[in-house]
Amino acid sequence: MSGFLTRGTGRGGKTGFLAHRAGVAGAAVLAVAALVAVIAPLLIPADALDVTRVTAAPWQSPGADHWLGTDHTGRSVALLVAQGAGTSLFVGLTAAVLAVGIGTLVGIVSGHFGGLLAGALLRVTDFFLVLPALVLAIALSTVLPRGLGTIVLAIGLTSWPSTARMVRAQTLTIEARPFVERARALGGGHGHVIGRHVLPSVVPLVLVNATLAVASAIVAESTLAFLGLGDPTRISWGAMLHQAQLHGAVPQRAWWFLLPPGVAIVVVVLAFTLVGRALEAVVTPKR
Amino acid sequence: MRLGVRLWGRLGGAALSLVMVAVLGFFLFRVVPGDPVVSMTRGRPTTAAMQAELRTQFGLDRPLHEQFWNYLTSLLRGDLGTSFTFRRPVSEVILERLGPTLLLVGTSTVIAVGLGLWLGVRAAWRRDSAFDRAATGVSLTLWAVPTFWLGMLLMMATGDLFPSRGMRDTDTAPDFVSQALDVGHHLVLPSLTLVAVVCAEYMLVMRSSLLEEMHAPYLTTARAKGLRDDLVRRRHAVPNAVLPAITLVFLRFGLVVAGAITTETVFSWPGLGLLFYDALTGPDYFLLQGLLVVTAGAVVVMNLLAELLYGVLDPRVKVV
Numbered sequence: 001m002s003g004f005l006t007r008g009t010g011r012g013g014k015t016g017f018l019a020h021r022a023g024v025a026g027a028a029v030l031a032v033a034a035l036v037a038v039i040a041p042l043l044i045p046a047d048a049l050d051v052t053r054v055t056a057a058p059w060q061s062p063g064a065d066h067w068l069g070t071d072h073t074g075r076s077v078a079l080l081v082a083q084g085a086g087t088s089l090f091v092g093l094t095a096a097v098l099a100v101g102i103g104t105l106v107g108i109v110s111g112h113f114g115g116l117l118a119g120a121l122l123r124v125t126d127f128f129l130v131l132p133a134l135v136l137a138i139a140l141s142t143v144l145p146r147g148l149g150t151i152v153l154a155i156g157l158t159s160w161p162s163t164a165r166m167v168r169a170q171t172l173t174i175e176a177r178p179f180v181e182r183a184r185a186l187g188g189g190h191g192h193v194i195g196r197h198v199l200p201s202v203v204p205l206v207l208v209n210a211t212l213a214v215a216s217a218i219v220a221e222s223t224l225a226f227l228g229l230g231d232p233t234r235i236s237w238g239a240m241l242h243q244a245q246l247h248g249a250v251p252q253r254a255w256w257f258l259l260p261p262g263v264a265i266v267v268v269v270l271a272f273t274l275v276g277r278a279l280e281a282v283v284t285p286k287r
Numbered sequence: 288m289r290l291g292v293r294l295w296g297r298l299g300g301a302a303l304s305l306v307m308v309a310v311l312g313f314f315l316f317r318v319v320p321g322d323p324v325v326s327m328t329r330g331r332p333t334t335a336a337m338q339a340e341l342r343t344q345f346g347l348d349r350p351l352h353e354q355f356w357n358y359l360t361s362l363l364r365g366d367l368g369t370s371f372t373f374r375r376p377v378s379e380v381i382l383e384r385l386g387p388t389l390l391l392v393g394t395s396t397v398i399a400v401g402l403g404l405w406l407g408v409r410a411a412w413r414r415d416s417a418f419d420r421a422a423t424g425v426s427l428t429l430w431a432v433p434t435f436w437l438g439m440l441l442m443m444a445t446g447d448l449f450p451s452r453g454m455r456d457t458d459t460a461p462d463f464v465s466q467a468l469d470v471g472h473h474l475v476l477p478s479l480t481l482v483a484v485v486c487a488e489y490m491l492v493m494r495s496s497l498l499e500e501m502h503a504p505y506l507t508t509a510r511a512k513g514l515r516d517d518l519v520r521r522r523h524a525v526p527n528a529v530l531p532a533i534t535l536v537f538l539r540f541g542l543v544v545a546g547a548i549t550t551e552t553v554f555s556w557p558g559l560g561l562l563f564y565d566a567l568t569g570p571d572y573f574l575l576q577g578l579l580v581v582t583a584g585a586v587v588v589m590n591l592l593a594e595l596l597y598g599v600l601d602p603r604v605k606v607v
Contacts, residue, residue, distance in 0.1 A: 126300075127307050130590045131583050132541030134548065135563075139315055139579050142567045215431065222433045223549055228568060241436055245553070250443050250451075258443060262436040269431035 016282060023278020029271035037089050040082040048079050049235065062256050069256035071240070072247040080235055081260045087236035088268065091151055091221040096213035098156025103163025104206050110164070111171025112194055122168070129161035137220060141229040148231045155220045163209045167202050174201045204283040211276035215269045222265050237261040293598070301591040305584055312580040313358050316572045317351065323572045327371050345369070345573065367577035372569050377577035381559065387454055388558030392547050394474060395481035400536055403486040404529065407493025411528075412520055414498065422490060429487035434546045438480040438553035449475045452555045477554040481546050488542060492535045497528040530600055537593030541586050 017023060047053045056074040060066055068078035110121035128136075133155075140154040174180060180197050188196070224230060225238025226245065240261040244250075249257045316323065324341050342348045345368070346357060361368065367377035406426075410419040429437075442451045450456070450473045459469040500506070501524070509519045551560030559578065566574040 123300075123303070127304050130304065130538075130541065130586055131308075132544045132586055134545035135541075135579060135582055138548070138563065138567060139575060142570050142575060143316060143572070219431070219433050223435065223545075226433070226435050226549065227552065227564060238433075241433075241439070245435075245439065250439055253443065255443060258436075258439055262433065262440070265433055265436070266428065266431045270428055273427055273431060 017278055020278035020281060022274045023281075026271035026274030026278070029267060030275065033085055033089060033268050033271070036082050037085040040079075041086060044079050044083055049075055049083060051075065059252060059254055059257075061254075068260050069254070071243065071257050072249075077240075077257055077260055080240055081237070081264050084235045084237045084240060084261065085264065085268075087148070087231075087234050088218050088221060088238070088265070091148065091155070091236070092214045092218035092268075092272075095152045095155035095159070095217040095221070096210050098152060099158075099160040099213050099217070100163050100206055100210040101160075102156070103160035103209070104167050104202065106160065106164040107167025108171050108194060108198060108202065111168040112175065112190065112198060121164075125161045125164045125168075128158070129165065131158075133158040134220060134223060137224060138227065138229065141224055146229070146232055148234065151221055151224055151230060154224065154229075155217050159213060159216065159220070163206065163213070166205060166209060170202050170205055171198050174198055204279075208276055208280045208283055211272055211279055215272035215276065218265060218269050218272070237265050294595075297591060297594055301587055304587045304590075308580055308583040308587060309359065309362055312576045312583075313355055315579070316576045317354070323347065327570060327572060345371075362580070367580065368573040370571055370574040370577075372565070372571045372574065377574050380562065380574065381577060381581055384557065384559045384562045386558075387556060388547060388551070388560060390470075391474065391477055391481065391551070391556055391558060392543055395478045395485065396536075396543060398478070399482045399486040400489055402482070403489025404493045404532060406486075407490040407532070408497055408520070408525055408528075410490065411494040411497035411501065412524075414501070419494075423494065426487035426490045429483055430491070432484065433549070434480060434484045435549040435553050437483060438476070438550055441476050441480055442553070445476065449473075451476060454557050473556075477550050477556050480550050480553070481543070484546055485539075485543055488539060489532070489536060492539075493528070493532045496532045496535075497524060500524050500528045503527075530597065533600070534593050534597050537589055537596070540589040544582055544586065 051073045054070075054074040056066065056070050056076070058070060058072050058074045060070040060074075062069045066076045066078065068076065068081070071077055071080065106121055106125060110118040110125070136158040137154040140157065141150050144150040144153070174197060175193070180193060183193055183197060221230075221236065222238030222241065225236050226242045228242055230236060230239045230242065232239075238261075241258070244254070244257050244261075324338050324345070324347060328338065328341070339348075346354055349357075358368075365378055367381070369375070370377045370380050373380050406422050410416075410422040413419055454473050455466065455469045459465050503524075506519060506524055509523045510516075514522075547558065548560040548563045550556065551558050552564040555561060559582070562574070563578055565571070566578060
């Protein structure tokens, strides 16, 4: 593990993860976000987020009582943003795991087993790669009952194709190598070749892909929630912006209701992107 | 001969994709838990008799295979069914909204492609320069920005400078120039939003595409000939690097479609994206199905165009 962080100091200088400052900064931001997501539900009293029980005036600009102001019902925007971190991170992570899981499976199967099955899988992958994922996700979350599970499913089921393409390419590359041929000649079956040779070489790329997938999944979640397709019982950053749009935060110039959730999305998504790019640079060193 | 086979292969692939789009459109809205009529009439006072009548009207009382057959044959005739909310043919409603979307998406794409490719070339040519760092940083940040939020921010930041709702005012003089100016005025914020988000993607694509070419031997040759740096870039590096970038522009057409949905929703731009929003808030399954089939079909066709264009632009691809 330490090799991964501070790998050798060759001609090109340090090539480990710690050498990529943007990636390290991203990781730090994510650690803070995760901490907030875990602590917020424990510390924030339920009354503060219950529309029927808040006592503060609506649309208050930032001040001593509510340092990020209040929303259209009088709830504190700061508390809402903290509470929303959990939903956004949860959906982002689970949807990314689902998408990358499907992508890896499809990629390895279509790369390892040739023939009709591979052809059909490749065809389906290309089909879904071309289709606008968000449009499909919107359609899926409109027909399924509203809820967290639906959002995760809608994003996960529509964003796997790029992973599948990449994993397939890597599988084909590895299986063309002499050592895999040797393993086959010595009697290694499908399970052996996939488990001992293909998977280990695919895992680093898949991890990079998963990190970047979380970033797009969080944006996708916020978009679905903004369109009113989110889980109505949960607070998320996208759902806050949906409320802001619905209740006219823009005409009221309520910047304190509009800025914090959006900035939170951008910061977390950017952090995942930076970590992903740094991982990519570590995993696939340039010449 | 070879070219013919390749062309037919591409056309066949695209045709198969279109069929898959049609099948997906049908099953996505049929094989769902719950009765579509019940969910479409939710919140409205309806009796069981009215629901049964609606079911007959939309053909939902027939067996699934019969529905599927009817759907396919109507689709071939250009009939996308009847919208539940508009009470009119879906194809008619979609056609009406096509113009504004083409205007918005067309304007934004042209600007975004031009700006994105130019920025990408400049950033890659001076890799790790201040310009490169700034452009890449801004692009990565914009990539992380949800389109709709950017739209709302722009709307709030510009105040009353630009209109933020719809495509034209009702009290504008009917002559062409005033109308065009009014539409242009309304177009500023939505197209700015779409450009910002899409441009970032193109810039990053162009940058990495040119970086791939940076160490190619033919550039060293061009420099050894004594060509100015500027000419090496313009005449040798960029023409080679721009091909994959242009193809990607077409391939990412789906991205523009997605951006249009949220942008039009934020700015009430009366195009297909806003229609999407109306259809999902209904929910109007038949309209949504029609929109899905039309947009997905358009993306498939754009993709085919990209592949064909690539073959024309790059002679090396012909033999593949």
